[in-house]
Amino acid sequence: MSGHDAKRLHDLAMAILTEREPVRVWPLLMERLIADLPVDLAVLIDLDWRAGTGHAQTGSPDWLYEAPLDALIHAHMRAHPLLRHYAHTRDRTPHSLDEVADDRWWKSEGYRAGKAAIGIDRQLALPLNSRPGQIRGVIMSRSGHGFTDRDLEFADLARSLLDTVSAYEKVVLDMPKLGDPAEYGITLREMAVLALLDEGLTAHAIGSRLQITEKTVVKHKENLYRKLGVHDRVTALKKGRSLGLLPIEPPAG
The missing domain is CATH 3.30.450.40 (GAF domain)
Structure with missing residues (x-):
């Protein structure tokens, strides 16, 4: 090329x-x-x-x-x-x-x-x-x-x-209608990672679901934590709920 x-x-x-x-x-x-x-x-x-x-x-x-x-x-x-x-x-x-x-x-x-x-x-x-x-x-x-x-x-x-975009989109569209992540500078990719973190998935499992590498998942997590002003998964999910980006109750299972 x-x-x-x-x-x-x-x-x-x-x-x-x-x-x-x-x-x-x-x-x-x-x-x-x-x-x-x-x-x-x-x-x-x-x-x-x-x-x-x-x-x-x-x-x-x-x-x-x-x-x-x-x-x-x-x-x-x-x-x-x-x-x-x-x-x-x-x-x-x-x-x-x-x-x-x-x-x-x-x-x-x-x-x-x-x-x-x-x-x-x-x-x-x-x-x-x-x-x-x-x-x-x-x-x-x-x-x-x-x-x-x-x-x-x-x-x-x-x-x-484009297939990767579709994978992210599917995760986000399956979520209930909540707050607007763009208001906090959170991208489609980062929102998909946040939703899957809320399901309890590991970085490896998130990478498999979104068709990206585990290293890329970690980078998205770092960006998410920075934008949410947190330093770990538990606090990120709590902050996501308080901002209306995640449902009040975590996914069953």
């Missing part, structure tokens, strides 16, 4: 780690992917393949919010070559549309509808970890020319970062 590509990945990782508002993480990532690859648009999708339903969670640029993305998904998801590929395989490697589509796709109603609505032409998918029967990932599009091996290599490395 070139020095330029390595810097793009470094900057992407830093953007994830330093974002103070969890709600901003995914929109930020869509913006960065557009600039870094570059592409014309990027959309985070969440599909239930078995039910034939799904939604576009967020995307960039901003005009996508007025595009009929959900209608496109509902009407054509089962015919889309990339989505079909990921639905019927265990593959989680980023692929371009050119790699999996045959001539029928380029002549299909689904292709024409996407082209007319949002100008899609060449596409690249970053599939994220998801439950069986579900497809979660980022679909990116560009017009004019396809994706190179270098683009695919960058996408594969970026995918691992």
Whole structure:
């Protein structure tokens, strides 16, 4: 990987780690992917393949919010070559549309509808970890020319970062609605660690749950303690409850 590509990945990782508002993480990532690859648009999708339903969670640029993305998904998801590929395989490697589509796709109603609505032409998918029967990932599009091996290599490395964000997000979203951690400068990653500390998990177990190293967990704990003004786990959990960041009663078990 070139020095330029390595810097793009470094900057992407830093953007994830330093974002103070969890709600901003995914929109930020869509913006960065557009600039870094570059592409014309990027959309985070969440599909239930078995039910034939799904939604576009967020995307960039901003005009996508007025595009009929959900209608496109509902009407054509089962015919889309990339989505079909990921639905019927265990593959989680980023692929371009050119790699999996045959001539029928380029002549299909689904292709024409996407082209007319949002100008899609060449596409690249970053599939994220998801439950069986579900497809979660980022679909990116560009017009004019396809994706190179270098683009695919960058996408594969970026995918691992996005999978980590998903792991953090799942922990935080499973928590009851409490105080806003951003008010105290606590990031999405740190909040996930705090929630798992409240479950009694060790640093090693937290690392396994969040798909990060034990060393990274320790660093997040240090940042948490500093921001909460404490020096140990017990006091951190007590302070988290007093600030409304954790439920009054610890998790059962």
